[in-house]
Amino acid sequence: MPEFASAFLRTLSERGFIHQCTDAAALDARASSGAVPAYIGFDATAPSLHAGSLVQIMMLRWLQQTGHKPIVLMGGGTTRVGDPSGKDESRQLLDDAAIESNIAGIKQVFSRFLNFGDGPTDAILVNNDAWLRGLRYVDFLREVGRHFSINRMLSFDSVRLRLEREQPLSFLEFNYMILQAYDFMELNRRHGCALQMGGSDQWGNIVNGVDLTRRMSDAEVFGLTTPLLTTAGGAKMGKTAGGAVWLNGDMLPPYDYWQYWRNADDADVGRFLRLFTTLDLAEIARLESLQGAEINEAKKVLANAATRLLHGEEAAERAAKTAAETFVEGGGASADLPTISVDGGRLAEGVGVLSLFVEAGLTASNGEARRLIKNGGARLNDEKIADDSRQVSMNDIAANGAIKLSAGKKKHVLVRPN
């Protein structure tokens, strides 16, 4: 990696954000001489972003911290088409109402990472539905479509891989890259946007946008991608056992978010600290060099810092405290563990453990709960459950007023009577 003059590129480079860049030297010069508006697009396919998008969000954060203007593009329009990049099959099409509500959910997160406003380096959030929905087909074909060659489009991974694997690719999806390219040009016109960033799977879409903007607006714009992030275990970033690591607190409690980072693979700690926290690099180097069990300290720092960024100082501290109580001190049922309430009357009569595990969301069915017990992984108030016909009653309520159910060593739920 060359030495960059601009704080922006230097930071991204040092922290491991850069995979490819269209013209790094020219972009560096541009970023050194004034505020650069840059955008990243987010599809509205789910009601929340997950940890897989965090690299992009952090990149926007650094952009702003180093004196530039972040543009968050919500893909209200493009989501109606569906990005084929990196997918073998077309995704189910979402209707407008679902897209609307997804956008509302996704928006929440950005204000934690970026400062929005009207100033030159304040972040703005726009929705490409604003200019895509009203497009007129024939006009669009004449003005935009003529700049695209099918020969070239077919060579892009997003298309080529589908064809090679004999997976269907609809004409609708085929057009996605054109619309995304058009977005870039439109953002350049409207907001002077000069840079699009994204994951490495977006490279094709991004360079198309760079080309189109040059052809139609005669403007030089840039593209930059992040490396495809996987954990050392080979898993995709942001996916775990239990599902996606959602950023919205109502979809994944801060405690679970904290746990996600705390459970990072040893080999990932340094990389994650650089990407997902704002700690300075010297400190990260120190943490990263910890050996053996000591690296757990680094994981706690990572979990604290990452949770603080997303959920705030207080939530991060509570999560850390709960984790300490749960894992270090063993017993105690900390108040911040996930909690369900059960009707007091039912509890007085006694409730079967199996159904209680299902109600707590620890197992998907009674059968699964039974297996869990048989495998010795089910605990009630930290005592192994041996009998799957056991009844749980008021007598099981511990001193703190709740019953603690555990599935394995890491998943715990408190049951409170109401």
Next chain:
RNA sequence: GGAGGGAUGCCCGAGUGGUUAAAGGGGACGGGCUGUAAACCCGUUGCGUAAGCUACGUUGGUUCGAAUCCAACUCCCUCCA
């Protein structure tokens, strides 16, 4: 529109009339070892307390008995027009 091929559990994939709740692999989950890690080892992996029920694209049929045979339909792929 025509011809051919296909659809099996979370995923991949075997199975072409009976002991098939369906081989094998992956994933996931639990246990062991550890450091709430990785690797490794062991176990589990449709629902139901059970009788039993549901399941191999959908619907109907043949049969004592079907994922397996037949018919129609749906969707996908390839080639031709």
